[in-house]
Amino acid sequence: MPDDTVSEWLDFAEDLDPGMYSSLDYDLTHDKPMELDALNGSVVRHADDVGVAVPLNEALTAILPPWADGSD
Structure with a gap:
C-alpha cells in the first residue's frame, strides 16, 4: 500500500457528515435485507486466505446473521 493510504482515509473520514451511517445500519434499522455476507463475510474469507486479522469484520459476521x- 502507498505510504499515504492511512492519512488519505483519515482525511476522508474527517470530512464525513456526523449523521452518516453505513448501509448495514440502514438495512438493519429499516427491516431491509442485509448484505452481510457480501460486505463482511467476503472480507473475513479473503483475510483468512491471506493471513490478515480482521476482528471487527469477524465480529459483525458472527453477531449479525x-x-x-x-430471524431476530
Missing part, C-alpha cells in the same frame, strides 16, 4: 436473515 439473525438480523440479516430476518
